[in-house]
Amino acid sequence: MKTPFEKTAGRRVSRPSFEPLAPHELELADFFVLMAGILGVPRSVAEIYALLYISIKPLDFDLIQGRLGMSKGSVSQGLKFLRDQGMILSVKEKGSRRELWQPTPSLASSLVSLLRSQVQPALEQSAPALQRVLDGVQSANASPEVLERLARLKRWNSRALELFPLLLPPPTEA
Amino acid sequence: MKTPFEKTAGRRVSRPSFEPLAPHELELADFFVLMAGILGVPRSVAEIYALLYISIKPLDFDLIQGRLGMSKGSVSQGLKFLRDQGMILSVKEKGSRRELWQPTPSLASSLVSLLRSQVQPALEQSAPALQRVLDGVQSANASPEVLERLARLKRWNSRALELFPLLLPPPTEA
DNA sequence: ACGTACTTTCATTAATTTTTGAACCTACGC
DNA sequence: GCGTAGGTTCAAAAATTAATGAAAGTACGT
Numbered sequence: 001m002k003t004p005f006e007k008t009a010g011r012r013v014s015r016p017s018f019e020p021l022a023p024h025e026l027e028l029a030d031f032f033v034l035m036a037g038i039l040g041v042p043r044s045v046a047e048i049y050a051l052l053y054i055s056i057k058p059l060d061f062d063l064i065q066g067r068l069g070m071s072k073g074s075v076s077q078g079l080k081f082l083r084d085q086g087m088i089l090s091v092k093e094k095g096s097r098r099e100l101w102q103p104t105p106s107l108a109s110s111l112v113s114l115l116r117s118q119v120q121p122a123l124e125q126s127a128p129a130l131q132r133v134l135d136g137v138q139s140a141n142a143s144p145e146v147l148e149r150l151a152r153l154k155r156w157n158s159r160a161l162e163l164f165p166l167l168l169p170p171p172t173e174a
Numbered sequence: 175m176k177t178p179f180e181k182t183a184g185r186r187v188s189r190p191s192f193e194p195l196a197p198h199e200l201e202l203a204d205f206f207v208l209m210a211g212i213l214g215v216p217r218s219v220a221e222i223y224a225l226l227y228i229s230i231k232p233l234d235f236d237l238i239q240g241r242l243g244m245s246k247g248s249v250s251q252g253l254k255f256l257r258d259q260g261m262i263l264s265v266k267e268k269g270s271r272r273e274l275w276q277p278t279p280s281l282a283s284s285l286v287s288l289l290r291s292q293v294q295p296a297l298e299q300s301a302p303a304l305q306r307v308l309d310g311v312q313s314a315n316a317s318p319e320v321l322e323r324l325a326r327l328k329r330w331n332s333r334a335l336e337l338f339p340l341l342l343p344p345p346t347e348a
Numbered sequence: 349a350c351g352t353a354c355t356t357t358c359a360t361t362a363a364t365t366t367t368t369g370a371a372c373c374t375a376c377g378c
Numbered sequence: 379g380c381g382t383a384g385g386t387t388c389a390a391a392a393a394t395t396a397a398t399g400a401a402a403g404t405a406c407g408t
Contacts, residue, residue, distance in 0.1 A: 024310020027303050028324075032193040040214060042396055054307075054324070056317040061354075069279050071398045076356055097354065097406050107327070122208050129201050133228075136198020150202075150228070153281070216366060235384070245368045250386055271376055271384060 012047070018066030028054050039114060041081075044070055049079040049087060049103065058091055058100030103119075112167055119134050123161045130154045186221070195225075202228050215255075215286060218244055223261065223277065224254040232265055232274035237340045259288050286341060304328045310341030 029050040036046035183233040203224040210220035
């Protein structure tokens with residue numbers, strides 16, 4: 001561990017016959033990669049989102065793969081992730097079976113739901129665990145100091161759990 | 175990427191001649207490891223913190239190493255990290271050069287500062303980058319749609335940047 | 349119904365992050 | 379002042395996570 005929370009650079013390169021990313025596109029990609037890093041989202045996902053975000057029209061699979069110079073697998077996985085998080089959606093031109101991807105209107109609500117998808121399960125599984133810890137401590141030693149610490153922790157945990165649903169009604173739009 | 179944000183289990187084991195962790199201690203460690211994972215903090219650090227958190231009295235280096243069954247290097251690094259984040263502090267018994275570690279009173283403010291230390295630098299370096307992206311887009315194509323998206327992004331960025339200092343006055347206690 | 353354009357899956361490989369431990373400091377008690 | 383308890387460093391190993399690409403679906407247009 002140097003400081004935690006670092007990511008290294010390493011630049012991908014567009015496949016021949018696809019337009020390489022313009023400087024401002026690279027810069028936006030870097031921005032999203034940086035932010036994604038904080039949330040623990042891999043760079044390939046952030047790059048895909050950045051490309052869609054800065055594009056005038058919806059983009060298809062091959063173009064994404066070509067311009068970003070990444071593998072089919074990564075594009076597929078990345079699109080799946082973004083789709084599952086509700087961060088992108090697809091339209092289809094009629095007469096083609098190809099899907100065209102674009103960002104959903106509200107990045108804000110996407111981010112909240114992404115955050116929730118990380119934190120919520122942790123909080124839920126923690127609530128009973130913390131209760132067990134409290135029980136364990138009580139029967140073991142019982143320094144009032146430690147007991148108070150743990151009780152406080154548990155209160156936070158439940159408070160956070162209550163708070164989340166208020167932030168954004170789970171499956172719907174906001 | 176399966177879902178992102180998973181960590182696998184793998185349990186450490188106390189060195190012989192040190193008390194192995196009791197069930198409730200393990201459970202608290204798991205809780206902290208889980209939470210730390212979200213913030214990108216390694217498990218060893220979380221385990222050390224958990225142990226200090228549930229202990230009645232301050233603990234020394236050897237005891238931490240022994241009970242957690244981890245290497246000297248990890249203990250040293252972990253304590254350094256926690257110390258730098260202001261999450262623990264040490265006292266010394268007189269007549270001994272040994273340091274005894276305990277959590278600082280406010281976990282809350284520690285967490286905020288930890289969060290800040292991740293997010294703040296990213297936001298700062300992003301502000302000018304986003305401006306350059308905007309400039310780039312304007313000279314390149316100029317779909318009003320995309321322009322609006324990016325402008326919004328930039329507004330958020332500055333708003334977040336303004337907001338942070340309010341959350342906790344940078345270097346002091348709260 | 350069929351063929352294939354398009355996408356997904358997943359075992360393997362590559363990249364990154366974390367842990368280890370032996371060598372190296374460094375300052376305190378004597 | 380010196381020896382060593384107490385701690386740090388850091389290169390190398392282990393563990394974890396991300397990316398690749400060939401093989402395997404799937405469903406759409408004909």
